[in-house]
Amino acid sequence: MRGVRSGAAGLLVAAAALLLAACGGGTSSSSAPATTSTSPSSSSSSSSSGSSSGTAPASGSSSITISNFMFEPMTLDVAPGAAVKVTNDDSSTHTLTATGGQFDTGAIAQNQTKTFTAPSKPGQYHYICNIHQYMMGTIDVK
Ligand SMILES: [Cu+2]
Secondary structure, three states, rough: OOHHHHHHHHHHHHHHHHHHHHHHHHHHHHHHHHHHHHHHHHHHHHHHHHHOOOOOOOOOOEEEEEEEEEOOEHHHHEOOOOOOEEOOOOOOOEEEEEEEOOOOOEEEEOOOOEEEEEEOEEEEEEEEEEOOOOOEEEEEEE
């Protein structure tokens, strides 16, 4: 007896809740699935183009450019023993000389490119231009 009554009351409550949901709060809950179903198609196209790069470390293509009396980049990450290309895009002759003597390109004239071999031991190697000793940079071997 009591079970049947409470069951019928529960059905009424459920029906009332459905009516309330259909009238009042139904708009917010029904619009959410429609917006989420359209977004995966647009996000999948953008993620596929960005995932192709970023796997290859800079092993054979390390390079430094000198311009405006500055080394660019000022800090370069290279693999041990990697060949580093140095291009002088400046109006003056420069060198790339390790302060610890590990590497030295010698004089690099304007528009000239020289290559030196990075140290095989991991660590940070500071270098300067021997002609303009305020020009500084760092080779980070790792
Ligand atoms: Cu210089």
